[in-house]
Amino acid sequence: MKKLKFGMIGGGNGAFIGNVHRHGAIMDDLAELTAGCFTRNMDKNRETAEAWGVRDMDRVYANYEEMAEKEAAREDGIDFVSICTPNDTHYPIAKCFLEHGINVMCDKPLALRTEEGIELKKIAEEKDLLFGVTYTYTGYVMIEQARRMIAAGEIGNILTIVAEYPQEWLLVQMVSDRSDQATWRMDPARSGPSGCLADIGTHVEALIGRMTGLELKRVLAKFERLPKDHDLPLENNAQVLMEYEGGISGMIWTSQVAIGNETELRIRIFGDKGSIEWQHKDSQRLIVTKINQPPMIYTPTRDYDMDSARSMSRLPSGHPEGFFESFGNLYRGYCCALLKKKYGEDHGDFLYPTIDVGIEGLKFIDACIESNEKGNIWVDLA
Amino acid sequence: MKKLKFGMIGGGNGAFIGNVHRHGAIMDDLAELTAGCFTRNMDKNRETAEAWGVRDMDRVYANYEEMAEKEAAREDGIDFVSICTPNDTHYPIAKCFLEHGINVMCDKPLALRTEEGIELKKIAEEKDLLFGVTYTYTGYVMIEQARRMIAAGEIGNILTIVAEYPQEWLLVQMVSDRSDQATWRMDPARSGPSGCLADIGTHVEALIGRMTGLELKRVLAKFERLPKDHDLPLENNAQVLMEYEGGISGMIWTSQVAIGNETELRIRIFGDKGSIEWQHKDSQRLIVTKINQPPMIYTPTRDYDMDSARSMSRLPSGHPEGFFESFGNLYRGYCCALLKKKYGEDHGDFLYPTIDVGIEGLKFIDACIESNEKGNIWVDLA
Amino acid sequence: MKKLKFGMIGGGNGAFIGNVHRHGAIMDDLAELTAGCFTRNMDKNRETAEAWGVRDMDRVYANYEEMAEKEAAREDGIDFVSICTPNDTHYPIAKCFLEHGINVMCDKPLALRTEEGIELKKIAEEKDLLFGVTYTYTGYVMIEQARRMIAAGEIGNILTIVAEYPQEWLLVQMVSDRSDQATWRMDPARSGPSGCLADIGTHVEALIGRMTGLELKRVLAKFERLPKDHDLPLENNAQVLMEYEGGISGMIWTSQVAIGNETELRIRIFGDKGSIEWQHKDSQRLIVTKINQPPMIYTPTRDYDMDSARSMSRLPSGHPEGFFESFGNLYRGYCCALLKKKYGEDHGDFLYPTIDVGIEGLKFIDACIESNEKGNIWVDLA
């Protein structure tokens, strides 16, 4: 069995998401961490490399440009790079690796501006490279189960979609002593022109797309910076009305100031024959209701689940898998595609969010920003 | 102890809500059913009267005009009338009784048009009569608990409100053989120019008002008639963005085609120090979260509850009270006010929704209709 | 339509259960309160009678013996009496009314000793009278749904039963200022030789019997008086192993010192083809799981429900009915049986717990007491 070699940019600064990427990438023994530029502090860089099992210290690099160049030059260079740095750096780093012919798995958002995303896609296509974007929640087993049930017509034609992603952390930081996250996420220069919509609302948009396959046509958005008496630079509460192809309606609420909500992404899809509901708080349960029947609670790894969903679980029924394992499924999808492309080996078929999902996300944010600025009018997606 | 005498218009046609009004009115032994015009069929009218304990068959009337006239003429005439007929008849009936000097407890909506509601209010004020409107959900114990906690500042300044009231019955009727409700509720002539927004969305609007005391300033609404390939006369799915005094934002989704939802009214109010959540499905539980603290589950009749909430329960903790008892609390509030006004007797202080709430509801519907018709723009409440 | 006339013994002392009996009896317009001895204080007695709508003050009696005698002597005497006095008085009162030829609806427990129960049954049979015992929880709609599904073989052969009824009130009273209930419930002279087992454990035993139809054969019980450093007269925590016909096993835990539990009766019945779970906290939901299928959540008044369960609801789906309405279903069953017996009128068929259920309950308590006293050995039911 072949394994892929991969490198990482970022992750050595103590932010949890770097470690999530790493564990996701190695979880199913499809890839091993071979190179990296984990942080700018070279001591910490090497320390991280050692702790994370990089065998060759020569492959710990001072900056990403050097890494891209040298790894591209090696015969045994990395197969792909994982980018888990702050938002404003995704675009230049991804561009650099693509230009050196290296596949990219990038944290979301893909870039700060739509045209950057489109440019990256163009390069990736020219170079025939795989580009994944880690929309975490698409890796949950029950999301795949939902997607396949909807595709199979089990809830009929979709009538309307109601989704939300409230968090509370921004307000909680006001009364606690943690402030690690607040800094760059509230800085437009680093996180881009949108706050909570770009940070978490875009997860909802991507998840609806994954589950339904529907194309988003236009949006009407209202942003707020709460509490109003604070001078905040970016919106942390957003309401969005959506219209998908065929005039199907949707609704998203997302917030970072909603006390009592940790990471409460919730999606409900209503059809004319049934409905499907999933919430991150109970990520291993899917509520499915057929019209005029009692609601049913689907769980992973059961005989009644779709094959593609069953194959995503690593544990027997009732043994909870969580955020790490969901991330692992993104990387499993990406690595399987890469292994098939490179070696023709078949390790199974798992979906992963491509650069197209990332670009859709950027267009969604752009349209919402425009709608909000123009007084909450309908704006078409570019 | 004095008891009030009351009469009923409607309720004899088998619709459940008539019986709910009756039980609500007599539940706490503050009133007894003395007269009525329960249905146009005189046999059924008398049968209902007998079953429901009306002692004097002379006080069973063929029509409401006769009843208003004769009861007003009696020295021992009814103290108030309960109106539980279809929507389009509320206004003329209420007007008739008010003009005869009889207090009115009316099912919602108060009327089909705002000006009718305002006219009724004017008459009630001129005649010094009490006019209540039965917004059911305001009678739940935990709603009072929430209202008092919010008033006491326990969640701080309100930041945003997220509410919904999805039902499924309209679609369920397509596959089942029941059609009793669908008929008149889908007939604009009888139920007015709005469908699900007027039927259930207005409950949400009233409940937010009750819980927060906030005045609604403007709305942005989008209506739908689903499934689109059916030729339906009224909206059965509505999305509404709201703005309250001080620019506080709100969001309502209401639907009658959301499979898996029976009567799932849910309200979440977020402040800068905490949040409060209530849903009809668990009507006896209130989720209260103080910032950076674990969510707490409040239940009725506990020492930690507010006095005004505790006094509304009729059973010890853990013994569920439901829809009937909630309705009973509306009537308890109304009857106590009337007993105090008429006899100076103090039976306690319980809130009930007044005609002002009914008028606000009509204005809300008007503004939403206008917003929807004009392409989902912001419309101020009249 | 004929109505029954009934009288009440007890209920005028402010204890909630009297009012629950009264509302239960009149809820469906099958009976009207005509006579009573509500309390020993004659002023309060009359006051209660008036508030509760007794029309003829001559039928308010100073004691139950007088009431039994005089009502028996009237041509229009009461059809049945409701007994809702403390436990130690059930037997003499019931006996007195039976001997005067009056049907009896008695709160549980039927009596303090099994032989008393048997004697009452003998008299009732000799006089051809209906004797009901108000095991409240059997009146919940979803219990009937469960009973019928089990009878229809939907969960296959029963393998084992796991049930519990924890409460917290006894400990809560230590820190709060309420002590109304504690007094007589902790007095062996008034409540009998068992505490929480007789008070609430017996509800569980009756409910299992109702749902499964299984005959209980033997028990192994352990009683405790908690906290141990308090000098309590009766057990307030009990563990019971049970064996039903065919060697089917069961398990009950019941407590009045289990903090966090208000009235949390919960029953789970496991068969070889499925399982059924009900808990009082969510009394309108029944969890049904067929083997290797997703759990389903049944609710009342749905097309998929059994007819006998559907007929017990008074409201449309999603409108909660609670403790009062459950009690109403007991009285509806009792009154329908009486109306059929007396007038041959058919008002429907609803179950109610008969004196046999009451006697089984007494035998169950006796056997548990014996098992506990003998060191937790198996004891056959008499």
Next chain:
Amino acid sequence: MKKLKFGMIGGGNGAFIGNVHRHGAIMDDLAELTAGCFTRNMDKNRETAEAWGVRDMDRVYANYEEMAEKEAAREDGIDFVSICTPNDTHYPIAKCFLEHGINVMCDKPLALRTEEGIELKKIAEEKDLLFGVTYTYTGYVMIEQARRMIAAGEIGNILTIVAEYPQEWLLVQMVSDRSDQATWRMDPARSGPSGCLADIGTHVEALIGRMTGLELKRVLAKFERLPKDHDLPLENNAQVLMEYEGGISGMIWTSQVAIGNETELRIRIFGDKGSIEWQHKDSQRLIVTKINQPPMIYTPTRDYDMDSARSMSRLPSGHPEGFFESFGNLYRGYCCALLKKKYGEDHGDFLYPTIDVGIEGLKFIDACIESNEKGNIWVDLA
């Protein structure tokens, strides 16, 4: 930073638990897999080694004896061995490694017989070796939170404990086509003289011990093999009454034929000042109720959590960690202890279940077997 080297026995046969051990051991970068005998088939053995990142194929062994000998002989030999083979082999394998001076982390049960466990402990003590037993559920964050809250007196003196661990898989296998687990778990020769009690009941016993620190004194147990008309070799349903030091009562139900239950371990501990409830189904929530206060829902990584619990999470609030991460916490505790012992390095203080917990578990099973065989009498723990 030093890393430990470890080897594995078992895990290469496709059973999920081997992979769980491996991921648990490497999750926090405290150990790396260096050697192993993963299965008897040498091809698969090497394949597993390669996939799992063993660098030196000379350290892939044909049998455990050879591995123990050769690793003990190397200067850079493994620091500890993980044993994840079927139950009947734990004892000889553990003994072999201990005798070669190698620390042991063993799946539960420690051995098939209590005397074997005691012997292993004796050897470990003589050789001054660390011996851990992987009682999975003790690794959940909220279990540590509960343990510390109980120790801090937050629920007062413990009154009674109610616990259960129902599963359904044995019955589900009757109707599905999976039978992998059933084979050896239902074979007394391989899994020992007890079925579900040893397999899962012992998890409950260990978890109560961890959370409360209470010593178990005696038990009364009843075993069943269900359905009765099948000829099953071992019990798959067990009821156990327990008595802890100070006469504190407990109750366990465990089953492998309880339809609707996947892995539903649930523990409730009631004190005189509060109660604590945890269930595996919602492993990241802990319900804490202080007397006469609303129940509170604790979650991981919050400021209000105990430090020792907070340090066990690897993700921010609301990001679910599951079974893998719980297992990781067992290995983190074990590795930290070993790193401190070997290098004096402090990587934090995390609990892990020691051989004492394993021996207690064996005594518990012995006593329950004896109680069941003697007709459900009380039996003291040896």
